Amino acid sequence: MLNKIMKRGQRKSSKSEAIETPISQSPASSVTVNHASRLASATSQHVTLANIPLNPGTVDVLPTLRDVPMSDRHNLFIQKLQICCFLFDFTDPTKSVREKEIKRQTLAELVDLVQSGSCKMNEVMQEELMKMISVNIFRCLPPAAHENTGSEGGDPEEDEIFMDPSWPHLQLVYDLLLKYVVSSETDTKIAKKYLDHSFVLKLLDLFDSEDMREREYLKTILHRIYGRFMVHRPFIRNAINNIFYQFIFETERYNGIGELLEILGSIINGFALPMKEEHKLFLVRALIPLHKPKCISSYHQQLSYCITQFVEKDYRLADTVIRGVLKYWPVTNCGKEVLFLGELEEILEFTQSAEFQRCMVPLFRQIGRSLTSSHFQVAERALFWWNNEHIVSLIAENRRMFLEMDPELFEECQMQHDEKQARAGELKQSRELTWKKLEEVASQVTGEENMIVI
Numbered sequence: 445m446l447n448k449i450m451k452r453g454q455r456k457s458s459k460s461e462a463i464e465t466p467i468s469q470s471p472a473s474s475v476t477v478n479h480a481s482r483l484a485s486a487t488s489q490h491v492t493l494a495n496i497p498l499n500p501g502t503v504d505v506l507p508t509l510r511d512v513p514m515s516d517r518h519n520l521f522i523q524k525l526q527i528c529c530f531l532f533d534f535t536d537p538t539k540s541v542r543e544k545e546i547k548r549q550t551l552a553e554l555v556d557l558v559q560s561g562s563c564k565m566n567e568v569m570q571e572e573l574m575k576m577i578s579v580n581i582f583r584c585l586p587p588a589a590h591e592n593t594g595s596e597g598g599d600p601e602e603d604e605i606f607m608d609p610s611w612p613h614l615q616l617v618y619d620l621l622l623k624y625v626v627s628s629e630t631d632t633k634i635a636k637k638y639l640d641h642s643f644v645l646k647l648l649d650l651f652d653s654e655d656m657r658e659r660e661y662l663k664t665i666l667h668r669i670y671g672r673f674m675v676h677r678p679f680i681r682n683a684i685n686n687i688f689y690q691f692i693f694e695t696e697r698y699n700g701i702g703e704l705l706e707i708l709g710s711i712i713n714g715f716a717l718p719m720k721e722e723h724k725l726f727l728v729r730a731l732i733p734l735h736k737p738k739c740i741s742s743y744h745q746q747l748s749y750c751i752t753q754f755v756e757k758d759y760r761l762a763d764t765v766i767r768g769v770l771k772y773w774p775v776t777n778c779g780k781e782v783l784f785l786g787e788l789e790e791i792l793e794f795t796q797s798a799e800f801q802r803c804m805v806p807l808f809r810q811i812g813r814s815l816t817s818s819h820f821q822v823a824e825r826a827l828f829w830w831n832n833e834h835i836v837s838l839i840a841e842n843r844r845m846f847l848e849m850d851p852e853l854f855e856e857c858q859m860q861h862d863e864k865q866a867r868a869g870e871l872k873q874s875r876e877l878t879w880k881k882l883e884e885v886a887s888q889v890t891g892e893e894n895m896i897v898i
Contacts, residue, residue, distance in 0.1 A: 534609035551616035574638040606654035651700025705746035732768035
């Protein structure tokens with residue numbers, strides 16, 4: 445049974461208790477969130493989550509914030525946050541229906557309030573708001589499908605789509621956090637005390653959620669935090685790096701790789717030139733090795749965009765990128781090979797002649813193998829390169845260079861081509877002779893049948 449949130453007495457607060465008055469909070473709150481700093485203690489009697497009296501019973505509907513005087517909004521706001529701190533069991537849709545609806549309506553009201561900016565929050569209200577948000581979103585994620593079955597080698601793309609049953613509340617909490625982060629009324633100097641490194645790390649942990657709706661919200665929120673709080677930018681990039689390293693070299697399972705790459709695509713687009721060595725190391729140590737996991741198809745589109753952004757920013761990175769992709773070229777995975785061929789074609793679009801000459805020999809060794817692949821989709825995708833005018837022009841400029849850099853390979857290819865042409869001519873003649881013989885046999889059989897009939 446949930447605790448009853450009692451309304452304040454009929455006595456209205458005096459003008460000295462207005463909403464804007466900065467109030468301190470006792471650290472004895474039952475909700476724990478890491479913060480960068482806390483306010484100094486004070487002697488004010490305002491309500492916080494720590495000192496609201498709780499009575500047994502059901503949750504009562506509180507008046508809306510717009511219906512009470514400005515002087516009472518602080519206390520009512522905290523009471524509404526207290527209601528939103530209650531967590532419910534959504535596995536049983538018939539359980540606590542009334543209380544769930546009260547919380548949903550309360551969250552929706554808070555979202556509208558923050559979005560409209562009609563109620564300017566003081567520092568204590570912001571801290572209590574972030575505590576409520578933390579209580580709701582920072583939780584143990586349910587086990588993934590492969591963890592329930594005990595299988596280790598399953599394909600993430602084949603897992604059933606998970607829909608979190610608590611999403612009606614979670615969505616509003618995420619929406620409230622997003623509105624708080626982007627609101628023009630939010631003072632970044634105050635907000636960064638609560639949107640600290642610990643909060644960001646916990647937010648990144650949630651990217652492993654099975655629910656793609658949650659990951660979409662997380663993507664937008666983290667991107668907004670990155671854009672608005674410049675002090676967090678290096679930390680966020682480093683934290684994402686660590687997630688990638690763990691995914692590549694340890695687990696090869698993480699649901700939010702695609703969403704994190706989407707954020708990075710926007711970040712890379714804003715890199716200034718000349719590019720910092722830190723960013724180049726990120727390309728070599730994190731992005732290129734992301735071609736290794738088997739489940740690359742689930743995030744390849746975002747990865748390819750990030751890679752091409754680097755080459756578009758600095759064309760001198762083309763040789764590094766192309767050799768890096770060739771290093772992780774699949775041997776037996778034809779679907780993955782088709783993806784690699786498409787990505788390399790996009791990279792070559794931004795490649796200059798000088799960089800092309802550095803990597804063209806190992807590149808076209810692999811393209812030659814793809815052209816002769818027994819899988820028709822691989823061979824067909826490789827042939828499509830010759831529909832690209834830029835690639836054809838690079839090849840045309842360096843035809844003589846192929847001969848000079850590797851004459852043995854060139855002669856071998858030339859001999860194979862001549863042999864194939866000769867065999868093709870012989871095969872054509874053989875087929876023509878075979879058809880002539882078949883025609884002669886058929887005519888003889890027809891003549892004998894006619895004689896028998898006569």
